[in-house]
Amino acid sequence: TYAKISLDLQPLMDILKDPNERQGYAWIRMRISRMWSRWTDAVKSLMSKYSFRNRPKQKILVHLGLLSKQSGWKFAEMQFKGGPLGELVQWSDLITTLYILGHDLTITSEVEQLVEILNHVPAARTPCQSRKELPVQMIYTDIMGLIQFKKRLKVGYAKFSCLFRVLDSFGTEPAFNHRVFAKQNKILTSWGGQDLNLQQFYTMFPHSPDNSFMGFVVDRILNDTERSAEPKRNIALVYGKNDYMWQGKRSYLDSIHARFEVHGTVYRENNKNLVNVPEYVVNHGILSGLDLHELLQKTKVFVGLGFPYEGPAPLEAIANGAVFLNPLFTPPHSSKNTKFFKGKPTQREITSQHPYAEVFIGKPYVYTINISNKTEVEQALDVIAQQTNFSSYVPYEYTEEGMLQRMKAYIENQKFCSHQESAHEKWPPAESVTHILGEAGKSCKDACWDIQKICEPNHFAELNTVQGIANVTWCSSLTQSSNIYYPAVEAKEKVCTKQAEPRLFSCVGSMHALRRLCPCRDFIPGQTALCVGCD
Ligand code: UDP
Numbered sequence: 001t002y003a004k005i006s007l008d009l010q011p012l013m014d015i016l017k018d019p020n021e022r023q024g025y026a027w028i029r030m031r032i033s034r035m036w037s038r039w040t041d042a043v044k045s046l047m048s049k050y051s052f053r054n055r056p057k058q059k060i061l062v063h064l065g066l067l068s069k070q071s072g073w074k075f076a077e078m079q080f081k082g083g084p085l086g087e088l089v090q091w092s093d094l095i096t097t098l099y100i101l102g103h104d105l106t107i108t109s110e111v112e113q114l115v116e117i118l119n120h121v122p123a124a125r126t127p128c129q130s131r132k133e134l135p136v137q138m139i140y141t142d143i144m145g146l147i148q149f150k151k152r153l154k155v156g157y158a159k160f161s162c163l164f165r166v167l168d169s170f171g172t173e174p175a176f177n178h179r180v181f182a183k184q185n186k187i188l189t190s191w192g193g194q195d196l197n198l199q200q201f202y203t204m205f206p207h208s209p210d211n212s213f214m215g216f217v218v219d220r221i222l223n224d225t226e227r228s229a230e231p232k233r234n235i236a237l238v239y240g241k242n243d244y245m246w247q248g249k250r251s252y253l254d255s256i257h258a259r260f261e262v263h264g265t266v267y268r269e270n271n272k273n274l275v276n277v278p279e280y281v282v283n284h285g286i287l288s289g290l291d292l293h294e295l296l297q298k299t300k301v302f303v304g305l306g307f308p309y310e311g312p313a314p315l316e317a318i319a320n321g322a323v324f325l326n327p328l329f330t331p332p333h334s335s336k337n338t339k340f341f342k343g344k345p346t347q348r349e350i351t352s353q354h355p356y357a358e359v360f361i362g363k364p365y366v367y368t369i370n371i372s373n374k375t376e377v378e379q380a381l382d383v384i385a386q387q388t389n390f391s392s393y394v395p396y397e398y399t400e401e402g403m404l405q406r407m408k409a410y411i412e413n414q415k416f417c418s419h420q421e422s423a424h425e426k427w428p429p430a431e432s433v434t435h436i437l438g439e440a441g442k443s444c445k446d447a448c449w450d451i452q453k454i455c456e457p458n459h460f461a462e463l464n465t466v467q468g469i470a471n472v473t474w475c476s477s478l479t480q481s482s483n484i485y486y487p488a489v490e491a492k493e494k495v496c497t498k499q500a501e502p503r504l505f506s507c508v509g510s511m512h513a514l515r516r517l518c519p520c521r522d523f524i525p526g527q528t529a530l531c532v533g534c535d
Pocket residue numbers: 083084085086087089219241265285286287288289292308310311312313314316
């Protein structure tokens with residue numbers, strides 16, 4: 001059967017009823033209802049541009065491991081009490097996307113529900129047969145959920161593993177994903193070693209092309225043309241839901257207070273006093289989505305404190321015409337020097353609180369500054385305080401339409417199970433890819449970006465052959481090795497090295513003196529995940 005676009009909200013709300021009374025889905029339901037009309041407008045707009053016919057209807061299981069009792073994270077309990085919401089933003093938008101695109105959804109968040117579904121799986125006879133009998137064709141979960149699956153699956157995890165799409169905010173790099181390699185190099189952590197296809201990890205921002213960029217939708221109550229926006233007032237709104245995030249920032253906040261009325265949305269547990277929030281701050285407590293956006297409409301500057309990393313809120317502020325003050329990190333934060341990133345399966349270095357805002361958006365919407373440098377802070381604040389015109393901006397890939405376009409393409413074209421692969425239908429297609437020789441010391445991610453292209457890990461294999469290498473460079477000799485730096489050529493002696501382990505193909509691997517051989521693809525402006533013609 002084929003998938004039909006669904007424009008009716010009620011059946012989705014019924015799927016999201018709370019069977020376990022923990023109100024786990026309450027915040028998700030609120031977000032989906034609030035944004036519903038925008039979603040339906042977006043899909044109608046897409047339908048006027050593309051054919052939505054003949055799309056196979058997929059049976060999809062969505063398992064939110066983060067909400068399970070077993071996770072011990074209390075996401076469900078904390079959703080209205082200052083707990084992290086970025087993940088719930090992403091789950092809400094994923095669920096909405098899959099539903100609107102017309103697929104058949106089952107949503108679970110408790111291990112018992114999962115076990116019940118999986119118990120109905122008939123025992124496998126041959127690998128081929130068993131797959132046809134699976135109750136679902138795709139499984140969206142998170143790493144917590146994945147670990148729960150592995151523990152409970154009676155009929156064997158291996159045959160399910162190609163069905164997974166794993167929501168992984170910060171991303172997983174090849175060296176950490178490959179269990180044996182990670183162990184040998186002493187970087188195996190409880191989040192890594194999953195041995196999946198790296199494109200099965202779906203990230204919140206386009207960190208590295210090794211993973212799939214899933215993203216989310218930037219919520220906004222109005223845009224410049226829909227209604228005349230609320231006039232700006234002289235307000236600075238501080239980004240920090242919890243008192244501890246404000247610690248040690250007094251002098252920075254004082255500079256802001258000298259020019260703006262300072263507001264906050266800080267959670268107060270049992271009305272306890274806030275010790276780190278200055279007395280001059282107008283605190284609203286945690287606000288509902290609508291109230292927060294009304295406040296952002298009146299806000300001139302949204303003030304980053306350095307934590308939380310890479311959340312949705314700065315993009316919402318920019319979408320409401322506020323300038324984001326983005327703390328610069330020198331040196332960058334990473335698993336090497338920052339507790340928060342310890343154990344995360346990535347060596348990525350975070351150059352500021354919000355690298356996406358820094359790199360992909362920038363001035364006049366984002367000022368990335370050293371917040372301990374008073375002069376630098378005051379200069380930026382003076383420019384913003386004198387500004388009379390505040391325009392809003394949402395990158396296309398963070399709109400409802402952009403997310404629907406991207407996810408539709410993934411669902412139809414990403415094939416992770418070996419029985420689905422076929423030589424002719426490689427995606428993205430070879431025509432969108434060029435092979436290049438990067439500069440010494442550069443990763444393929446950076447080498448491709450330098451020529452306005454994106455590293456395309458699905459096309460390393462063709463490059464990693466005697467002929468493929470010869471097309472790009474001359475070699476004095478050819479060897480092979482299993483490490484994230486290959487294929488590459490050594491800059492001086494011209495010794496070429498092939499990749500011996502396809503699961504270690506990496507866009508981010510780099511080593512000085514090595515020139516990487518890189519597959520780079522083109523992309524749709526505003527939609528970096530898709531090649532030109534891949535929409
Ligand atoms: N948010 C909210 N009320 C508030 C503060 C934040 O509804 O008082 C929402 C905000 O609009 C955003 C989400 O919480 O969509 C996540 O915010 P943040 O960037 O702080 O990320 P987190 O650290 O929670 O993952």
